[in-house]
Amino acid sequence: MTIMTRRAFVGTTGLATLALSMPAVKRARAADFRYKYANNLPVTHPLNIRAKEAAAAISKDTNGRFEMQIFPNNQLGSDTDVLGQLRSGAVEFFTLSGLILSTLVPVASINGIGFAFPDYATVWKAMDGELGAYIRGQIDKAGLVVMEKIWDNGFRQITSSTKPIATPADLKGFKIRVPVSPLWTSMFEAFGASPTSINFAEVYTSLQTKVVEGQENPLAIIQTAKLYEVQKYCSMTNHMWDGFWFLANKDMWDAVPKDIQDVVAKHINAAAIEARKDTAALN
Missing domain, CATH: 3.40.190.170 (Bacterial extracellular solute-binding protein, family 7)
Known part of the structure; x- marks a missing residue:
């Protein structure tokens, strides 16, 4: 193959x-x-x-x-x-x-x-x-x-409709969608962000309607799910690997x-x- x-x-x-x-x-x-x-x-x-x-x-x-x-x-x-x-x-x-x-x-x-x-x-x-x-x-x-x-999902990157995430300080108060998992929530709370747990099926709509400012996913998902249509910035943070x-x-x-x-x-x-x-x- x-x-x-x-x-x-x-x-x-x-x-x-x-x-x-x-x-x-x-x-x-x-x-x-x-x-x-x-x-x-x-x-x-x-x-x-x-x-x-x-x-x-x-x-x-x-x-x-x-x-x-x-x-x-x-x-x-x-x-x-x-x-x-x-x-x-x-x-x-x-x-x-x-x-x-x-x-x-x-x-x-x-x-x-x-x-x-x-x-x-x-x-x-x-x-x-x-x-x-x-x-x-x-x-x-x-x-x-x-x-x-295990199947590869990839290293996760942060996207945003409002601003690029260049430093940890940029996450302060940032409304970000995270999957339904305590580990994701606790990590972003530690950075001062405001994470919201949302199932993936609802991510595109949540970004489109501004329920959240951004989300984090591997590039392959950002591409195939067309999240770039409702996001302006992509910051290469590599903050987590997922499979x-x-x-x-x-x-x-x-x-x-x-x-x-x-x-x-x-x-x-x-x-x-x-x-x-x-x-x-x-x-």
Whole structure:
């Protein structure tokens, strides 16, 4: 697989959707397992591009027995809503930031400590190493299944409609949207900002209507979610690295035969590695 540019992502989205939707019609009756995969990212984001490739490979290698249906862009609800659906079995797969998952698994937020990672080499040494293994063990104890490789979300940057954020002092009184996580809130409160927890599905509207002045996200999300349309400044703060754990409902996962589990996990983990390259290129 090759690294995709912004132009390639946008240009191939329509073709990828058509290419994957047609075989799905043929496989629908034959599939023994039709599992829903939800995420909160635009269809043009690397995560969804690579997830579509993984879904096609899984279907092929299981001879159509396993079909992964992708629901991007909060189609099935907000992050907190879908986490509940995942736990109940209404949704089988979900990718979620560790900082939001920390409402269920507290240690999952550890990668979100401000300025903990100076670069990607340090990130992957930790998250593909002992730290990542420990977090996955805690997720397992919470009754969820988690894939081995965490998906890259990227280093987070601050955008604003009112002023550039050049120094910590610029955050004083700054009304900023943060995800629903105590760690995000406490970090920006420490800088004297005024953080508001808002689910990602409502971020664009909240910025557009001036409920908040700014937000913080990796460049890939700022680009694919078109947040630049409602923001004027982007400050390269690199204040936090964030990633998505690929989660599964345990009962639904255990219902899948081991040989098919192995195929699904193999392609999901491989897609995560490819998406890391894509996201790094966009960032």
